[in-house]
Amino acid sequence: MGIIIKNICKSFAKQAVLENLSLTVGKGEFHVILGPSGEGKSTLLGIMAGLIQPDYGDVYIRHQRVNKFAPEKRKIGFVFQNHALFPHLTVYENIAYGLRARGINGKKIIKIVAHYLKLVKLQELHNRYPFQLSGGQKQRTAIARALAFEPDALLMDEPLSHLDVLERERIRDELKRIQAATQVTICYVTHDHSEAAALADRISILHRGRIEQVEQPEDIFYHPKTAFVAEFVGADNVFNAELVRANGDTTTFNLNSPELTGQLEIEARTYPVFAGKTEQKLCLHPEKIVVSHTSNGKNSFLVRIIDVVPQGAVFKVTGEISGLKLRAVVPKAAFKINSHTEKSWFCFSPDALHPLCGRSCRAAISQRACNNPKFLL
C-alpha cells in the first residue's frame, strides 16, 4: 500500500482549509491531485510529509500510522514548488544530501549519485551550484535529490509551474520515464488539468477542502460528477435544465440557466438518473459541438460568434444565444469564420449531453454524432 489519508481536518486561523478529507494513493501509482489555487493542495502534501500537523485525522504510510513521526522519519521524498535546492551545495552534493544524512558510506554514495545523475541527465553539470542552473535543470536536480534515498513515496508540489511549455513537456515525459524505471509511488499536485491528464494514473479533484472525485483521467474528463469538476477539467458547458417530457429513448429539457433571457429546448438521451427529478445539470463537452452553416434540426442553435481564440490545432469558439454562452472547440481546418459578429449554427447530438453523475450512472461515452461530413465547412 502507498499512502492513506483518513478524515484530515486542517484550519489556519479558524479558516478551514481541509475538511474531513480522505484519500488513498496506491503503491506504485502516479496520483495527481488537481485543484484551484489556494484550496489546500500544498497543505495536504505538507501533512503527508509531516511538515504540517493536521488538526484531526490520520496519515498511514505502508499501513503504519505516522501521525507522530517527524518528517525525517517518514521516508517520503518531497519536491517543492520552488525547488528548495541547497544554494551552497553543488548538484552532486544536493543529490547526495539525503544519503549522507542517513550515514550511508562514501563508496555507495558515489555509485548511487552517479546513477541518479544519469537518470535525470545531469552528469555534465554535477559540479554546478544551483544558481548556475536553468529552471528545468534545478527541477531535475530536486527530483533526483528526492529520489536518491529511495523513498517509499515521492510528493511533488507543482514542480513544473515555473517552466516554459517546451521544458515542461520534456520534464513531464522524463518524469513518466523515471516513474516507470523506479516504480515509485508519486503524489503530484497541480492546477493544470492537461498536465494532470498527461501524467496521472488517477486524478483526485480537490475543491473546498474535500476530494470531489477520484478517477482515471479519461473518466474525470468525460464523466465529471459535479459542475465544478466539469468546468475545471475543460468540459466548459454546464447547463441547468428543467425536464419537459420524456419520449422514451430521449428526454426534452428547457434550459433555465440564470443568464438565459429566452427559451431554449434541448434533447438528450434518457438516463436512469432522470427518473423522478425535474431539475438536472447537464454537461456538454466543447469538442462535441459542431459549427456549421446550416441547421441540423434538433439541438441546433443559431448563435452569434463573440470570441475565437486560436489554440494549437484548434479554435476555441464562444457563441452566444439569448444571453447564454456556448463554448465549442473546432479543428482549425474545419472553421472559416472571419467576422466575430457573424452568426453560425452550433449543433450537437443528444448523445453529447450527459448528466453530472460519473461513470456509474451512465452508458459508455457516446460517439460524436454531429460528425456527418456535410456539416463540416
Next chain:
Amino acid sequence: MDKSPKVDQMETKQFTLFDILLTLLTVIFFAFIILVFLMLFTAVSANQLLRQLSSPLVLASIRISLQTSLIVVCLTFFFGFPVAYLLSLKTFKGREFLDSLIDLPIVLPPLVSGLALLILFGGDGMIGKILGHWDIRIIFSQKGIICAQLFVSAPFFIKTVKESIAAIPKEIIAASATLGASSFYTFRRLILPLSKNGILAGLAMTWTRAMGEFGATSMVAGCIPGQTETMTIGIYMNAMSGNLEAAVAVGIILLGFSFISLLILKIRFKRSYGYHY
C-alpha cells in the same frame, strides 16, 4: 533621435530651490564629518604618535582592550548562537518577549547598564556575595570589563545572526528534514554555512562595540592604569588630565581597529551562491 520625451526632459531639467537646499545640507553634513577626522590626524605629529606608542601605559591599555574584547567575542559566539538559533527557528511561548528583551541592552544607556552590573556584582550584590566566598572579584577587574562589554555588545551579534538564520528559506530547512536529516545535521550542513556571513558580521559588530565600550566598563571596572584601563577609558582619562597627545594616539589606534571591522563587514564572504545571506 528616438529618445523618449521623458529622457529629454530629464536632461534639460532645471535645478529647483529644493535640489539646491538638499545639496547644501548634504555638503554641510559631510564637511562636519571630514573635519572631525582631520582634527584627529592633525592634532599630533608622527613623532609624538610614535613616542606615545612606546609608553607602557598606552601599550597596556591596548593589550587590555584586545584581550577583553576578544574574550567577549568568543563568549558572545558560544552563548549568542544558540539564542539566535532558538529565536529564529523555534516557536515557543514567550519567544516574542525574549526577542524584545534582546533589544534592552541596546537601548539602555551604558552608564545605567554599568550601574546595574555594579550593584549585581558588588560586594553586597546578589552574585557578588556568592563569588565573594570563592574570593572572585568582578568589580575593578578585567572580569568586570568582560561582563560589561558582553552585556552591551552581545545583542548586536544575536540580532544579526537571528536575521540571517531567519532569511534562510523555510522550504530549504523542510527539504533537509524530508531528506532524513536530524536537526543537528541540518544545523551543521545548512544553518551554519548559510548564516556564516551573518555570524561574521555579527562578530565584527560585537567586537567593535566591545572595543568602543566606555560607559558600562568605567562604572564596573573603574580606571586603574595598567590594570583596568581600556583604550576608551585611557582616552577619556588622558584628555581630561590634559595629556591630549596620548589621548589622540590611542584614539587613532582605536580608529584603525574600527576600520578593520568595517572592512570585514563590507567584504564578508565574496561567494554568495546567488543568494544574499
